[in-house]
Amino acid sequence: MDNQAIVELIQNEDYFLITSHVDPDGDNIASQLGLLSIFKELGKHAVIVDQDATPVAYQFLLNDDVIYHQLPPDTRYDYSFVLDAANLDRVGDSVVALIQQGNGVINIDHHTSNTRFGTYNWVEPEACATAIVVYKLAKALGVTLTPEMATRLYAGIITDTGRFRYTNTTLETFEVSADLVRHGANPSYVATQIYDQEPISKLRLLVKVLSSLQSAADGKIHWLQITKSCYDETGSNVYESENMINYATSIKGTKLAILFREMENSDRIRVSFRSKGFVNVDKLAQCFGGGGHAAAAGARIPGTLAEVQQKVLTEACKWV
């Protein structure tokens, strides 16, 4: 059993690298920091290195810890933990190079499409968040949950379930959340930090995004777009657009919501998909080299905004 091998590896080794996927989301940051808390409790040495910057909304989870974007000089690590990534490409080229230097890779995730790329794999596709898997790892290690650990893992759960709303929200979601609250996670505090500290630039960006709303397939598809100039005109950045697709999902009759985003320094368009259960957007995104979950997925597709929209909408109309 890989799970037991992972527990024993942590008990027997002392130096670890922790990482996760590019374009960090809440579960990504929360799971990495939750695992770091576990290693601190066990007296292990661990460093988090992510390719991309940590979104402002999740920086409250850092406390006194640091997420690096380059390996600090003279850092020793013997094994790398890759969290919340369906495949190794998701961590980004600079981090893949780091991981290949260690003695092995531990893959901890909850994506259905996970490729089991690790030397050891703990993948639970029914778990609503990687934070749940990290919680189970803490239990398996016999680590007592600290308030810091509980707060971090709880943040991963609320973000990946859309605040306990998505179809991945299960009895286990609430049972683990209850235990995290029991050990010091404060639901109101976490929600306020993540959702009610928005910069006004984000609201200005939202105005532009909503005005781009269009529909296809008799209103079964609603889609939004963000061009590069939207960010300059509103003083916002790509991280502030993370959940704006949800406005398209919220419309009555929508089976599929799509957000098209031009990317800085890239000839690809970032396409996000959301479904309310009828369409498996993981499979739809795979048509374009992407992936994710049944209800939320994405892809980065080469071409201009107009070209990618035409290609994606033509395919999407077959799915609704």
Ligand SMILES: [Mn+2]
């Ligand atoms: Mn996740």
